[in-house]
Amino acid sequence: EKGMAGARMQEIANRAGINKALLHYYYRSKDKLFGVVFGRVFNAVAPKFITIFQGDEELFDKIRRFVNEYVTLIHSTPHIPVFVLHELSSNPGRLSESFMNISTNFDRLKQQIDEAVEAGRIRPIGPEELIINIISLCIFPIIARPIIMPVFYEDNPDQYNQMIERRKTQAAEFIINAIKS
Numbered sequence: 792e793k794g795m796a797g798a799r800m801q802e803i804a805n806r807a808g809i810n811k812a813l814l815h816y817y818y819r820s821k822d823k824l825f826g827v828v829f830g831r832v833f834n835a836v837a838p839k840f841i842t843i844f845q846g847d848e849e850l851f852d853k854i855r856r857f858v859n860e861y862v863t864l865i866h867s868t869p870h871i872p873v874f875v876l877h878e879l880s881s882n883p884g885r886l887s888e889s890f891m892n893i894s895t896n897f898d899r900l901k902q903q904i905d906e907a908v909e910a911g912r913i914r915p916i917g918p919e920e921l922i923i924n925i926i927s928l929c930i931f932p933i934i935a936r937p938i939i940m941p942v943f944y945e946d947n948p949d950q951y952n953q954m955i956e957r958r959k960t961q962a963a964e965f966i967i968n969a970i971k972s
Contacts, residue, residue, distance in 0.1 A: 800815065844857075844896050850904065854925065854966055858959055862933075862959045863959070865930060869936065901917075911972050914970055914972050929962055932958060
């Protein structure tokens, strides 16, 4: 909720229902605790996306599946993208290793992109740019909810949630149409 810098060991211990000494005994420092917590969250999520990247689905189906899974995840856990953005701005090196590990799994995606470019189905684009574009389109409505909901949906959560459901299809089709030749 507060990110690494804002969290206090006493608050964490209180929230976990244990005393601070026990928390220090097991984790020694806030940095080590952060590493364990972030690692568990990241390792619970990353395999699903790696499977998509490495799969043999057709490129456009892969984009649709990734967008659907990613929007579903971040909509159900909106604090995670906000937390990651906060940590990236305060200490970029802390998270970079985890994200570097996932980027090594883009080989199949890159191969599919290269094949689609050679076949004339899509315009030239690197897998990095494609992933950045997809994530940007997916994540913004989640992190900007405090602005989007009152401005566009009169603070109606049902309308906002319906938009997020539509977004799963709309963002994927937007990306696909943007890269088609």
